[in-house]
Amino acid sequence: MLKIVPAVILLGLIVGCGPQAARAADIQIFADPAIPELSGNYLIHIDGLIEDGDADKLEAVVADLPKGRDNFLLVALNSPGGNLAEGLRMADVLQAAEIQVVTDVMGFGGTPADCASACSLVYLGGTYRYLQEGSRLGVHQFAFETDDIAAKSETTRQVQRMAANITDLLSRAYVDPGFFTLMGKTAPEDINWVDAETLRKLNVLNRERVYQENDFNLNDGRMSLVMSSVGMFGIHRLTASCENGTLAFLSETGVSEARTALTADMSGEQIASEFEFRILAQGYRTPPAKHLTQGYEEDFVFSSFSLDEITLSALSTAQTMDVRLVRENGLFLGSKFDLRDGRLSELISDCSGIVGQHPSILGGKPDNEESLSPVYAASYLLAVSEASPKSPVAQGDLTLEEEALARYLRYLEEWSLPNAEALTAMEAFYFPELYFYGKTLSREELMDEKRTFAERWPVRQYTAQPEGMEIRCLESGCLVAAFVNWEAFSPERNKSASGVAWYGLGFDARTGLIVLEDGKSQKR
Template sequence: MRSIFVAVIFVLLMSSAVFAMDFDVKVPDGPLDSDSSILIEMRGEIRKGDAKQLRNILADFDHLTLKSMSFTLESPGGNLLEGVALGRVISARQEVTKASVGSQSNPTAICASACVFVYLGADFRHLRDGSRIGVHQFNDPDTSLGGAEAISLTQEISAELLSYIRDQGADPALFERMGRTDIEGIDWVPADILREWRVVTDDILKEVSIYSNVNGKLSLTLKQLSVNGENGISFSCLRDMIFSLAFFSKPDLIDIGSFQLLIDGTAHEISDFRVAKQKEQFTPIGFFVPMHLAGAVADAQSLGARITTPDGDTFFSFEQKIVDEKPLDLVKGCIPAFRNTTSKPTPEDVWQPMTSLPKVDFVGADLTKKGVRGVTFEECQELCTQYVECKAVSYIISKKWCWPKSLPQRKRHSSDVVSATKN
């Protein structure tokens, strides 16, 4: 990396020179192209003129198409409106922008007061463990005003700050918290609250939940825009089952090895899934939610999906928070076992076991030409419950080979087979 150090000098009206914010620009060695990223380290107090200086620095890269611009921040604050102006300079960039408070070399950095508005200018915002973000009340920038003029100016600044916070996708609760702490103090906001308010976004730019009515049944679509592109998952009712379609920003995979449904951070293996024809940049994967997981989906705090390569080393995943109880309404409206209940049924309420018949093999009446390989006996039964046409199964134990049946007809004895019929 080569470094460009820019010290911005601001001359006060009192004619004494002081140093304003420092900008240390780091660019990778070699030519810059669409895979290149640059880093700007920003340190010190924010003073009037800093936004213009940053704009001039970034203008040197306007003729290039860069992958991203990253900004690390270490500042106690300073001029509030200049902080907003700096944030708008960052927000106006065409590249993906990332901001971080704290770095490997400075893990206990702070970003307080006006610095927070610089930080909000980036698309993706990170807070390193040990670093802090703090807020407090803003003061009157023009102490010569009084009465109605001062009130009017304060209202204008408040409106500007609220508009900016909303424009950057953060919760206006941040502004309310600013008003609780006197100008002389700093309220160091806990990281979990900053994430809840979308001040700290980590790698997620935007999340959307869409509910719709399809043939009288509720459906849910979750969409997440992150550094990994747009990913999502939908849930709808089909034949008294929850059908789901997950879609991933087209990963550069030769083959998909396994697929998991993510519920509250736990990965659940889905053995029966179908990869649909790739459309545009997306890889769609369809599956029925297994009956024993329907209750967990209904009560989920977060839902998502994950795919891996055959070697199991590489995975692409996403998971999105659920902010209401609509999944419970969706499941209750779809699966008979959930209807007329006031709370989430247990897995036993939903999962109706089939009657097992050890050493029994049903001959003929196969629903598939090749059966289903590589599943457990429990998964074999579960697969049968998903289809009204399936009345029984025969399972070859040594080969983990499931044969769904349309009719439990002719029986024969086999020590390596266990069968089951629907109750």
């Protein structure tokens, strides 16, 4: 019997420090009013065989949730399948929900899991679909078995209706019909575990992006390619225009949907003037040859730019192109455009005659970071919240919680030191690889970020407020978060800033090193 367990969950702080212990079947509701500004995210774990009545249970849970694009329903799936018609109905319930729906495949606490057969249809009910590392999505043919000759005509009609309903679901989910072909190629007694790359190509696995449209336009003899990406943080458009053998680009980044999460303290004009503009070709970073303008109008930041021949050559063979507006703390607005249809390559070749080369010609390390699945974040944090408050002794008479708190406070103290001392101390705090505000960085990449920030703000002071402090530990690590008063000053620029941040650090239990840094800041 399928078990659907609703749980109010608070996002914004994510721990990802190792494999999780198995959980018992019963999952309790977790709610924490201590951080009200991070509410509005709801987690449902769906575990077990899908049977009659499960869609009604899911519909009842969804009906009680608040409506609106500021709220998210995070659905974790772990099921071998079951009743196909019921799976379709559950997908319909999710698609009809007046709340943003994110699906992923995992067990409780973010452990890898399988989602097969009817479960794969429920998965498609999510507007945004992730696949936890190690998890699998499986498909096969559906079948109605009967030995009754008189019933065979009715069975044929059922099969036809089911095929039509699945095709309709794929269309509404913006999934390539090739996914239905994969189902039909695998016998009912077998499972085709579809690899992640195929799922991405078919737009089954779409992460933050719902869909992308690439269209050629011809106006006054000028050929343009308009790429439009619609996703979790709004609409992003990139236009490449050819005129007299020269390519010019215009980026339009929607900021209204992302404003609350990333830029609540900034106006659109400030975003346009203070965010750094970046271009990546298949992860390889390159500055625009000429960044002409950047401004703000009607909830869009627009940037016009051109690219040199080497960058255009790299884009001719690249599978993706990132256009980003990057804040000094590493958070960014923008979109990853899919170039695999070859249209941008065609435009570059026709317009300028440039021959494509591999993006590695741009040099450096590719930045192929992807944001962490919000379903994983919620499920892991729920597991942390349910951990026993009694922890093993870490060092001497200190518990894991006490040791983690001591490291947290020492970190704030040492990051408040002058640059030379602070940066030396920071290198000793971090794990070789970690999650930094939703992206994966190496320690070296993180230190580059820290150095840039320290040079911009050489005088800093961070002090944790004791009220409302959160400390949660599992055997694999601890999360410490608190409201932190911060002040920063640049004597050279004669500028200052201050505010309060909800700031979290995740520590690996074995090494004591930081494996996560995340938070939300509000300037004064």
